[in-house]
Amino acid sequence: MLISMWKKLALVGLTATALVATAAEKPNVVIVATGGTIAGAGASTANSAVYQSAKVKVDQLIVAVPELTNVANVRGEQIFAIGSESFTNDRLLELGKRISALSKQADVDGIVITHGTDTLEETAYFLNLTVHTDKPIVVVGSMRPSTAMSADGVLNLYDAVVVAGSPDAKGKGVLVTMNDQIDSGRDITKAVNIKTSAFSSQWGPLGMVVEGKNYWFRAPVKRHTTQSEFDIDKINQLAPVEIVYAYGNVPPTLYEAAAAGGAKAIIHAGVGNGGMGKWLVPTLQNIRQQGVQIIRAARVPNGIVIRNADQPDDKYDWVVAHDLNPQKARILASIALTQTNSSQELQRIFWEY
Numbered sequence: 001m002l003i004s005m006w007k008k009l010a011l012v013g014l015t016a017t018a019l020v021a022t023a024a025e026k027p028n029v030v031i032v033a034t035g036g037t038i039a040g041a042g043a044s045t046a047n048s049a050v051y052q053s054a055k056v057k058v059d060q061l062i063v064a065v066p067e068l069t070n071v072a073n074v075r076g077e078q079i080f081a082i083g084s085e086s087f088t089n090d091r092l093l094e095l096g097k098r099i100s101a102l103s104k105q106a107d108v109d110g111i112v113i114t115h116g117t118d119t120l121e122e123t124a125y126f127l128n129l130t131v132h133t134d135k136p137i138v139v140v141g142s143m144r145p146s147t148a149m150s151a152d153g154v155l156n157l158y159d160a161v162v163v164a165g166s167p168d169a170k171g172k173g174v175l176v177t178m179n180d181q182i183d184s185g186r187d188i189t190k191a192v193n194i195k196t197s198a199f200s201s202q203w204g205p206l207g208m209v210v211e212g213k214n215y216w217f218r219a220p221v222k223r224h225t226t227q228s229e230f231d232i233d234k235i236n237q238l239a240p241v242e243i244v245y246a247y248g249n250v251p252p253t254l255y256e257a258a259a260a261g262g263a264k265a266i267i268h269a270g271v272g273n274g275g276m277g278k279w280l281v282p283t284l285q286n287i288r289q290q291g292v293q294i295i296r297a298a299r300v301p302n303g304i305v306i307r308n309a310d311q312p313d314d315k316y317d318w319v320v321a322h323d324l325n326p327q328k329a330r331i332l333a334s335i336a337l338t339q340t341n342s343s344q345e346l347q348r349i350f351w352e353y
């Protein structure tokens, strides 16, 4: 009887110690909210596609998921309240600088950014390229507004906080948690709209997060965050870079308009292997001779552009976007062209990042 009481006391003691230790050891995660569908609200629970984004403030999001406090000490910051289609270069710079500042704070172990899904891949890649930290930064969104039946934002947010607070997520670059997957911010793209399985990575996810536990299967090999030569703290303006989407019969005037508008580079969202109709070639050569960089990307989902295949890039002094889709190529070129205007340097950067 006495023994069992001691046992009981020991158990109670252990439990109490464990609880105290857990509370003290919980990671500090800051949720920086920008808006999007994860903060969206519709007129009824049946509205999964017709709703207004960026309606719910970050503190309400946190209160709505009490489970977050089991896994982290969470606090929120509302930096913007916009749909991600309204992200501009200035917003990217403002967000990046704030994330960089937070990542330098000793009382911050990880950062979650709630974001609309439409341009989430651009922001995630931008941060991956420019924020110098090995602390986990996780970008998250949802496909259904918070008011909808079977809203996906709650679990996505919980997963994001779990990953952001995990020491095993350190040094892997900026991550995205959607639909139980952990993806690299470099690779991920919105591949389907409407469905909750909207996001995919050409080279596969890095891992899964299930019931608050991470399962890792691979790590990024391209340069990011702490190994990047680009530093958000030193970038105050991005270079103007425009995308022109190619199709049969695309007129050269679209490229000329981009150059006349002051673009330092034009991303050619080309057919097949970054290809183009032969009537475009003289125009693009001419634009290059004016000093504007020509970067051949592919409009094909999961495309890779091979240098000197389809077009003689060496001869024309053009650059290829490697496996980056046109919108990610724009992000990389906008950053890289703040530091160089050499096409060789630009090509090296496209291989390495």
Ligand code: ASP
Binding pocket: 035, 036, 037, 038, 053, 082, 083, 084, 085, 115, 116, 117, 118, 119, 141, 142, 143
């Ligand atoms: N238009 C919304 C946005 O990107 C869509 C979403 O979040 O899913 O902000």
